[in-house]
Amino acid sequence: MKQQFLILAFLLTVFFINAQNIIGSWKGEIEFSGQKLTLIFNLTGSPDNLKATMDSPMQGAKDIPIQKASFIGKQLNINAENLGITYLGILKDNKIYGKFMQSGLSFDLILTPFDTKNTSVFNRPQTPKPPFDYPMEEVSFVNPNDKNILAGTLILPKDKKNFPIVVLITGSGKQNRDEELFGHKPFAVIADDFAKKGIGTLRLDDRGVGSSSEGNINDTSTNYAEDIGAAVDFLVKKAYKNIGLVGHSEGGMIAPMVAVKNPNVKFIISLAGPGVPINELMYQQNEDILKQMQLPEDIIKKDLSNKKLMFDYLATYNGKNIKSDFDNFLTIKLSGISEQEKKAYLELTMPWMLYFIQYKPSENWSKIKIPVLALNGNLDTQVAAKPNLDAIKTALIKAKNKNFKTKEILGANHLFQTAKTGSPNEYSQIEETFSPKVLDIMSEWILNLK
Template sequence: MTRKFQLLFPLILFFLVSGYTFAQESDISGNWSGNISIPGGELEMIFKISKAEGKYEAKMDVPKQGATNLPVGEVLFTGDSLKIAVPAILGNYAGKLISADSISGKWKQSGMSFDVNLSRTEEIIELKRPQLPVPPFPYLAEEVEYTNPKSGLKIAGTLTLPKDEKNCPSVLLITGSGAEDRDETVFGHKPFAVIADYLTRHGIAVLRVDDRGVGGSEGDVNSSTSQDFAGDVLAGVEFLKTRKEIDPKKIGLIGHSEGGLIAPIAAVESDDVAFIIMMAGPGVTGEQIVLEQSALVSKAAGLPEYAIEQGRLTNQKIFDIVKSEPDSATIVDELRQILAQGMYDGMNDDMKKMIDAKIQGVNSPWFRYFLTYDPQPTLTKVKCPVLAINGTKDLQVPVSNLKNIIEAVNSGGNMQVDTISFKNHNHLFQQCETGAISEYSQIEETIDPEVLKTMKDWILKTTTN
């Protein structure tokens, strides 16, 4: 995401007066669209402006990034001047009305500024998501809540149950990193809603829940760690054991990305986990994952090799400080020096906010844990059946992790492990061209049906043996 905007004026008193009158009488309610020029093409941004009780308010869409209805802060329109703040992404737009249907201005974000001219648009094209489940459903869906006894936090989610089934197998879905809702909504897709719908239609109960601090769940993601999330998962397993429709000996876990790291932690701590599926789960340390991910994503975005290498060196310096310095205040000072190249005090407020936001992210309990956690010792202790899957064009958790996973599980004496790589699939298990993150929202498919069938067949086979 990014931020920008501001410009222009006329001549002669007559035109100044008439221009002022025009602006005063104008109503900017409606949809306004403009493009930001970025490496690799253009990024459309849309402001959906409305007026209530004489005051303007707005929502923001970035279609290519699958972002819809982003919350907008203050919307000020005075004379012919428009200012829109988008604090959620540290961005702002400033422009001038030059006609009833045109605004000229700049978008500013993360210390960068882009020319963006907005035009009125009547139609906002909806992203097509043909796999998104719509009612009526041939199964039962129930809103549920339970508490993690260790943390005392309430967890809320949706349990889908096959109709008239008894003692059916079940899975609990575990989201990737960041504050995710129960559908793992990302780039306009809802992968967990699609997975839950498919599996439940085939006789498998599914529990999907909001992450800490999201939706109906209590707590905070950034102040928690993967180990804490594993505790939430085990609370979910205990909840599933109380349901008469579910076979307590056939409860499994499906974790995507970081969820694929959390699933083995939970499985090692409980004999009640009958199997796990790791969807693009890591088999190496978080540090290694982030360094490799950064290089692959940067290369796909068209960055030159020298820039990729510079980014790697900077990241390594940051990670070394985070790992070695126990004092958080000292870390902030040292990271400011690296990220601002010694010029932090002279930077404008937007640049300072951008740098401090990055520091807050890498200095959080979640990132500190993720950076140093090595999943291999845990994988050697997993005794239940394991299915690990990955896409060959995954740039976030490369397919090479499958080798690390199977070797670790086997080294602990567990031979009940299968690994499958899906050709030309990305991190979301969509069929793709390059695997670049920019493709995620543009692909209509949420998750390849072959991936869904593979997981379903493996679960049914595993739970009937």
């Protein structure tokens, strides 16, 4: 859950600059509680009309918009209102010396010029490389409800008939068909592994990514579920019968949404999919990440108290003017927050986010009677394994589902990498894209279905 992570957790971020020599990219590191976070600021335009974006490579965030940027004299001023961030720096000897501030915290940050063309190449040994010894086809089709075009890759096992085939469903945020992050391409790895074992796959670019057409600003998970339903129908038209869904993170939430409406779905694999109400999941996510960052206890306590008030309010909201009502709520209940923080929190009222916060996974899981395999890593700090697997199990028992399995994967993080801590900061540092053990668990389960 990459995009809301930037808003809801303390993203350690930074700034950037421009003037005679200031146009370009600037790189620096923030150090906090023994951890370092690399930040890159990209400055374009001119000194009197400065524009800026921000990258956080370790968190997979690129081209984050900066609302206000100026360079007057030798002073750079950055204001990312959507993240509640300010930065003030002075250009001296081709370096920018400054302070980064967010939510009452202040960090020294020194920026130096950075050539984006000379970035280091990640070592990703699992990424499939041609030539491929199996059929592969570029495909596209239309979602008949929203009329948007979806494009993807269909991979089939070689010399096989009557094989199972799955639609891979990405997590939250706009992602390509490989679910690419930090140079990792987990869906490409899964598709390659499955093809070699006798399982077909269809993986898709999300709306507005790659070759798929743009979506709408008001799109929610319901629209994305319709895309996956259209993908299932596309496979049915191609005469495939044993069709399953494999969803990661929010994709694990979308899978049962599709299956309850589409009888052509024969099985589901949930990879770090939510089981508890999403407002509870988001609170737990914030608590786990903040504690792992070793923030002062008083800051953690205050932040979590504010988050619980906000999440609970939004989860039960049923009015008609959410943005103005939530603005009033923040003014009354969280009177100590800054205007920058308030603007960041108001992003929670966007249609996708509001739908997400109000969603209760059990409402669909409790209707699923087809085979289900639910997997979560015990080091996952974004979708905690035990409470979510327990909730999925409870819902499936309520559905009288007679063929399901839940399993906690020891040593795995949210991306199903073999990890040490599970911190999102590790994602880019780990060379493994997807645990071979988990690949085997999934493929063996699919191939043993009766």
